[in-house]
Amino acid sequence: MNIENTKAQMKKGVLEFCILSVLSSGDQYPSEIIEKMKEAKLIVVEGTLYPLLMRLKNDGLLSYRWEESLSGPPRKYYKLTPVGKQYLKELKTTWTELVNAVNKTIEKR
Amino acid sequence: MNRTITMNLSGIIFHIEEDAYDILNKYLSTIKGYFKDSEGRDEIMNDIEARIAEMLQEKVSKAKQAVLLSDVEAVISVMGKPEDFAGDTQDSEKKNTSDSSSEENKFSYPNNKRRRVFRDEDNKILGGVCAGVANYFDFDPIWIRGAFAISFFAFGSGFLLYIILWIIIPKAKTTAEKLEMHGEKVDVNNIGKAVNDEFEDFKKRMNEFGDKAKSPETKERIRTTAQKATDFIGDVFHNMIHVFGKIIAFLLVFLGIALMVGLLATIFGRGTISVFNSPTSNIHFSIYEFSSAVLPNGMPIALIIIALILFFGVPLLSLIYAGIRHLFGIKHKNRIVKYTANTLWLVGLGLVLYIGFEIGNDFSEETSVKQKIEITQPTGSVLHLDLKPMPDDDIDLTYNYRHHKKVKLGDWTMMSKDENKFSIGYPIMDIVKSETDSFQLVVVKSANGYDKKEAAWRAKNIEYFITQKDSSILFNSFFDINTVDKLRAQDVKIILKVPVNKVIYLSKRMERIIFDIHNINDAIDNDMVNRRWIMTNSDLECIDCNGLETVNKNKSDNTPTPASTEETKK
Structure with a gap:
């Protein structure tokens, strides 16, 4: 089993949750999301984000609107849909439970 | 100097250098390949392109209007490797594509892992044949070179083989070909790596030579990348012409060298010029003898030697030079060489004219x-x-x-x-x-x-x-x-x-x-010999010309008078 692969799988699982969390604080366009994710070292390369955003949007968790940019092409600002907000809430609960469970497992060792 | 292409990325116009464009284009189409089966492929692509456009826009300014290879490299490194994309899609597209390995195959190039033989011009000594062959077999080029060097002495068979290989084996032009040459898997990462290496190398060279870099290698390097855009059909046609051109160039070089050797042997080896070797006309004379026979006194013989070397030697050297340049695919033109050659030839022409004039002067009266x-x-x-x-x-x-x-x-x-x-x-x-x-x-x-x-x-x-x-x-x-x-x-x-x-x-x-x-019999010179002739009041007349009628039958038919005169004399 490849350790890098496992790590990536772990990160991937929480990635969607993180994107939704980032967007919960307000509308953002990909570069801003990326910036925050990079700060948290959750993603390294930007390319990863686009397919994820696409999927979340297709699943109805996200919506977007176009906004003109002063310097460059028009930007896509992403926003949580009500479904998305609900989804995020559930994920948050799951996450807290999971973290607790995991921490407990680690501490017991 | 490099050519730029105008590119429309997400509605923004960019001037991008050709090599940078190639890489970016390849990168985008690879990503596109990864999302082949995704529903929102076009949308993802649009987003990615928009982001790239945004990043590139930060990299250009009024002072630096063109997008360079380094910019594209930087953007690609920020956007990430296509595998990272694949990892995510694989995760999400599991329902669509059951077998991930088949998916992987779709993403890679068809000639993946297959090794091909190319001439390695980056490590070339002559044409990169040895380096290319060595790459193919994973040898150190020195062994192949050694083998060729030894076979050069086997009646030049190695030389012939080398030339043939040179003509047949294409040179690794594109980065993809350069990777294939080494048998590496061709994917976007490797291309990026190779391009990066090449770019580093290029940057180093540019620094070495400074802004005025006029070295043949750097110029050729830029050209080689510029050639990459040639489309396939054009390439095939181009290759055919190229092969013919090489054969002709080889013949020209061969001819030039042969004539040059002849010229030098004539001049320095005191060799003989032998032309028109027929019984009626032939010349077997050395330049020295000819000069001493013809040149005006006081004119040094060195003058005619210099004149001959310049007048004939320069065009021959130009022929060899042009041939070799074509054979070696050297594209850059050396102006100094060109002007020097032209000047020297004109000097040679001047000397030849001067000598001719001096000699002609001696024929005035x-x-x-x-x-x-x-x-x-x-x-x-x-x-x-x-x-x-x-x-x-x-x-x-x-x-x-x-x-x-x-x-x-x-x-x-x-x-x-x-x-x-x-x-x-x-x-x-x-x-x-x-x-x-x-x-x-x-x-x-x-x-x-x-x-x-x-x-x-x-x-x-x-x-x-x-x-x-x-x-x-x-x-x-x-x-x-x-x-x-x-x-x-x-x-x-x-x-x-x-x-x-x-x-x-x-x-x-x-x-x-x-x-x-003149003779009464109207006999031609050849018929006059071996005979006796008597001087008459007008001209010579033949005494024993019985055989002449047979030799000159037509003549005696037309002019019966001499025959009758002859008879009366007898």
């Missing part, structure tokens, strides 16, 4: 000098005329050791007797009626010169000998001129005056010098 030769009148009425047999007369042009000192152009022959003298053949002879009742012999020597005086001096210096033995006169077949007098159209004409009713006999050998002698 022609003068002839008449000389009466005292001869004893023959005891009988018949005077035998014969050519003195000389060892040089019947020189075997091909096998005689002297052959290299002979020039023969039709009837005109020149031989180098020794350091000081040339023998020229042949004098011409005319036979006319004598006003007195004795045989008279006059030699007219003529020559050209800068002025009459010089011409007369030269004419007098011509040595021509006629010897008499009883009733036969022996003519030399050659007259001699001094080397210092030079060849200035020296000529000797012998006029024999025969009194009426006296008879002459022309020996067979005389046909070489007699020229258009």
Whole structure:
């Protein structure tokens, strides 16, 4: 089993949750999301984000609107849909439970 | 300098350098390949393109308007490797595509992992053949080079093989080809890596040579990447022309080298120029002998050597240079070499013209000098005329050791007797009626010169000998001129005056010098020999010409008068 692969799988699982969390604080366009994710070292390369955003949007968790940019092409600002907000809430609960469970497992060792 | 392409990325216009465009285009189409089965592929692509456009826009300014390879590299490194994309899609598209390995195959290039042989121009010494072959077999190029170097001595077979391989094996032009050459898996990452290496290398070179970098390698490098955009059909056609071009270039180089060797051997090896090797015309003479025979006194022989080297050598070298340049695919033009060659050739032309003018000057005036030769009148009425047999007369042009000192152009022959003298053949002879009742012999020597005086001096210096033995006169077949007098159209004409009713006999050998002698029989020179001729009141008439009718049947048919006259005389 490849350790890098496992790590990536772990990160991937929480990635969607993180994107939704980032967007919960307000509308953002990909570069801003990326910036925050990079700060948290959750993603390294930007390319990863686009397919994820696409999927979340297709699943109805996200919506977007176009906004003109002063310097460059028009930007896509992403926003949580009500479904998305609900989804995020559930994920948050799951996450807290999971973290607790995991921490407990680690501490017991 | 590099060409730029105008690119529309997400509605923004960019001027992007060709090589950078190639990489970006490849990158985008690879990503597109990854999302083949995703529903929102176009949308993802649009987003990615928009983001790339945004990043590139930060990299250009008024001062730096073009997108460079480094910019694209930076953008790609920020956007990430296509595998990272694949990881995510794989995760999400699990329902759509059950087998991830088949998916992987779709993403990679069809000729993945297959090794191909290319000429490795990055590590080339000549054409990169050895380096390319070594890459293919994973050897160190030094072994292949060594093997070739040794086989060069096996009657040049290695050389021939090398040239053939050179023509057949294409050179690794694109980054993809360069990777294939090493048998590496061709994917976007590797291309990026290779391009990065290349770019680092390029940057290093640019630093080394500074802004004025004019080194052939760097220029060629830029060109090579510029060539990448050539489309396939054009490429095939181009390759065909290329192969033909190489064959022609090889022939030109071969021809050029052969002629050059000939020229140098002629000049420095004191070799002989041998042309028109036929019995009637041939030249076997070295430049030195020719120069000493023709060049005006006081003109150094070095002058004509320099003139010849420049006048013939420069075009030959240009031919070899052009051929090799084409053969080696060297694209850059060296102006200094070009101008130097042109200048040198013009100097050569100037020298040739000068020498020609100087020589021509010596031909301005022609003068002839008449000389009466005292001869004893023959005891009988018949005077035998014969050519003195000389060892040089019947020189075997091909096998005689002297052959290299002979020039023969039709009837005109020149031989180098020794350091000081040339023998020229042949004098011409005319036979006319004598006003007195004795045989008279006059030699007219003529020559050209800068002025009459010089011409007369030269004419007098011509040595021509006629010897008499009883009733036969022996003519030399050659007259001699001094080397210092030079060849200035020296000529000797012998006029024999025969009194009426006296008879002459022309020996067979005389046909070489007699020229258009008027006779009643209208016999041509060849038919006049071996016969006796009597001087009539008008012209010579044949005495024993029974065979002449057969030889000259047409003539006697047309002009029956001479025949009848002959009969009455008998």
